[in-house]
Amino acid sequence: MNERISGLRARTRSGAYRAYRLPPAQDLTAECDAHGLSWPARMARLTRRQCEAERVVIGPDERIVFTRTVPTVPAVWTRDQQDRLAAGRTFHEGGLINNICADWGMALSQGLEGRRRVALASLERANAAGDAEAIEFLGAAIETVDAVLELAARYAAEARRLGMDDVADVLDHVPARPARTFHEALQSLRLLQAVVWLSGHHHVGLGRLDQYLWPYLAADLEAGRLDEGGAEELLAEFYIALNRDSDCYPGIQQGDNGQTVTLGGMTPDGRDGVNPLTWIALRVARDVGLIDPKINLRIGADTDLALLELASELTRRGLGFPQYANDDVVIPALEAHGYAPEDARDYTVAACWEFIIPGRGMDVVNIGAVSFPHAADTAIRAGLAGDWSFDAILERTAAEIRGQVHERVEPFERLLWAPAPYYSVLMTDALETGRDHGSGARYRNLGIHGAAAAGAADALAAVQRHVFEIGDISRRELLAALDANFVGQEVLRRKLAEESPRVGLHEARADELLRKLYDWFADACESERTPSGGIVRPGTGSAMYYLWLARGRADGPLAEPVVGATADGRHEGDPFGANLAPTPGTSLRGPISVLQSYAAIDYRRVCNGGPITMELSDSVFRDAESIRKVALLVRTFARLGCQQLQINALNAATLLDAKAHPEQHRDLIVRVWGWSGYFCELAPEYQDHVVARHLHAGL
C-alpha cells in the first residue's frame, strides 16, 4: 500500500467521513400521498429523493468517488398504510428484496443509458399490449436511472471544479455509458451499488468481481494503460470505499452487511475462471486488511495449490475469510435443484454462505432454521417413555424435522416484496420482461438451514450405544437425568458425553446419523412447494441458531423451538457447534477427522450452503511451510467432497486481551457466523461467544 492508499484506509477506519453526514432523511409519506403515488412509484421516488439529497464529497486524494452523506432511508408509507398492505402476508426482513446479487457485469457493459434504452423499448411493447403492470414498473425504473445519472453528473461537475480532470473524465462517461477501462468499471460499480444501499436494500452482494471486471483490466494491460501495480492500487481504493459507509447499512451487528465477493471457480460455459484478477483481488484483500468486501473463493479438487497458499495468507491475517466453496459439489447440487447448468456454474455466495445466481436469483435463502437437537430430543424422550425401538426413535425424529420444515415454510407461501424498480434495473431480465425482479426473477426458491446437526447425531448415537447396545443406562434413568439437567448425575453424563460416538471423530455410527438427519431434512424440503412453484433448499448453516436453539433469543421472539438438556450429555443452555462444527467440548483429534465426518453428508441434496467451521490457533501459520500445509488442508476439504469451509485463525489470549484493552486491538477482526466484524465493535455477549467457541474448538 502506498501513502495515498494508507491515508484513505486510515481515514476510513477512523470514521473521518462521518463528518460529512447530513441529518436523517426526510419522511416521504406525505409527498407520496399528496401525489397519490402507487407503490412502485413511491419506491422510485425514494431512490430519486435519496440521490438528490446526497451531498457531493470528493477528497483530494480520491480517484474512485462517492461518499454517502444521507445516513438513513425514509419511509414511503405510514405504519398504518404498511400494515394494511402487509395484512395476511409475510413481509420478510422489512419487505425490500435483499441478500441477492445484481448482474453487475451486464450493468457495467451496458451503462445506465443502455439500460434506459432497454426499458424504453419494453415500455413501447407494454403500451402496445396495454400491460399496466409493466408500464408502471418500467416508468418507475426509468425514473431511478435518471436520478442516478443526475447524481453522477453532480459528482462530475464537482470533480471538474476541483481540477481533478481524470476523475471528472471518468464520471462524464460512467455510469451512463459502458465502462471502457478498469478504472471506469470500478467507478461505475461504486456508484451503482451505493444507490442500491441508499434505496434501502440490505446484504448487497458484489458477486463474481474477478469474472466481470477482468475484461476491462485485461484490455488496459494489453493496451499498456495500466500495470498490475496500478490495478492493485485502484482495487485497494475500491475495497476501502466499501468500508466507508458500512455503519449506515442495516444488519444485526456492524459487519453483518453481506457485502461479499466471490472469486475463482468455473465460468458459465464450463472453463476454469481463475484469471490474473483473481490473484490480484486476493492480494489486495490481504494487504488492505479490512472486513469489506468479504471474500469467498470457489475451488475444486485440482485448484492450483499456490492460489490456496495465497488465500491462506488472508486467513493468517485473521480476516475470517476467504470462505471456500467446492465447485465439484456445489454445481451438481444446484443443478439437481433445478438450476440451469450455465446458471449453476455462475453461482456466487450470498451474505453468509448460500449459493445464489447473479442477476437471475430472487431466492429467500434463509427463512429460518430447523432444530435438529429438538427433533431428536423430542423423539428420544418419547421413545424412552414409550419403550420404543431405536428405529422408531429415528422415524419420529424424521417426522419432527418434517413438521418443523413445514412450520418455517408456511408463512413464506404468502411472501410479499415491495417493488424494487432501481435494483431491477441491474438484474438480468427485469427490464427486458417488464417485470420487477421481486416477482419476475427466474429463481424464486426458499432456503432453510438445518442447525446443530452434530448435537442431534451425538444424542442419538449416545442413546443407541448406551440404551440399545451396551444397556448400561436404563431408559428410566436417562429420562430422569435429562429432566434433572444431569444434576447429581455426573457419572452418567460423562458416560454419555465421553464414551459415545461423536461427530468430528470420524466414527461410523455418529457420521451415519449425521448423514441421515440431512437426508430426512432434504426429504422434508422436497415435499414442499411455494405457490409460485419454488422449491425449498435445505442447507447446513446455523447463524446465531447455535446459541438461540439452546438458550432462546434475548432480543426478540424465536419461531424455532428451544431444547433443554440433551442425551449427548449436554447441559441445558450449553451452545451447540456453529454451522457444521462438532459439539463444543468434544475431544477432537484434529481437522482431518472433522472433515471426514462431514464428508458423510450427501451434499447433492443440501444445496443451500453452510460451512464446516474450524478455528485454528494462529501459531499454526508461523512460516511458509505451515501456510502450504494449511493450503493442503483446504485442498483435502475439496477432495473429500465437502461443500463449504471457513477457517478462523485466532488466539484465545489475544481475544481476552482485546476484551480488556479494546483500544489496543481496534483492527482485530473475527468471524462471527457468516460474516467478519471488528471484535471490539461487537456487543459483549457476541464477544463472549467468539471467545468460548475458540477455547472449545481450537484444533
Added chain:
Amino acid sequence: MTSGVVFDVREFTLHDGPGIRTTVFLKGCPLACTWCHNPEGLDPVPQIMRSSTGARAVGRRYEAVELAELLSGQARILADNEGGVTFSGGEPLAQASFVAEVIDLLPATHIVLDTSGFGGKDAFMALARRADLVFFDLKIVDPVAHLRWTGQDNAPILRNLALLEQLGRPFVARVPLVPGVTDTNENLTAIASLVASNRMLVRVELLPYNRAAGGKYASCGKTFAPGFDEDRAPNADLDPFERAGIEVRVA
C-alpha cells in the same frame, strides 16, 4: 497381538515432519529430563490429570489393530498431502513391538520416528528400519551431565545414532536449547562434531526452550523442578553447525 498405551493422537501436527501428518504420542519414557514439556507422557500407564477445569483421563490402551485401523482410515489423505504418520512420545522405543506391529498393519505410509534415541539396540533397529525419516533428539554429549539432567546414561543414544548410518535411514538431529544446560558452546560444538560425519544427517534443528513447560506438572501430581534459569534466553547459536558445514535451522 500387542497392545500399547497412547496419550494422544493429534492430526495436522505441523512440526512433526513433512506434509500433513497425524502424530501418535506413546505414553511412557525412560528419561526424566527436567525440562520435559509433556509430563503426562512420562508414566507408562493411563492416569488421571486434575486441574481447575476438572479431572481428565490421560492415556488409553489400544490394541495394535485398533490403532492401525484408525490411522489406516486417514492413510490415503496423509499420502495425498505429502505426509504420513509420526510416532512420538513419551518414547516410542519403550513400546517398540507395539509400534512395529501398528506400522506393519498400515498401508504404505510415510513414517517418522520421533525418538530420544534411548532404548535397546533391537528396539531401535526395529523401528528405525520401518521409518522413512527419524527425528533424533540430541541433548547433551557429556555423559555425566546427561545423567544428571535426564537421569540416564547417553551411551545407548550415541550407539543408536551411529546405527542410523548403518541402516541407511535419514535423520534430523533435534537439539532442545535449554538455557545453561544444552545450549552451551561446548555442547553445541560437541553435537556438531558428533553428527558432522554421519552421512544420513539431513539437518540440525534447534528447538528453543518453551517457558510453558512447567504448566502441566501439578495436574499430573508431579513437581516441576527445572534446576536451570528458565528466564534466560536460550543461546540459539548456529555457528558451531555452520562451521562444520551442517544445514541448521531454529524450529
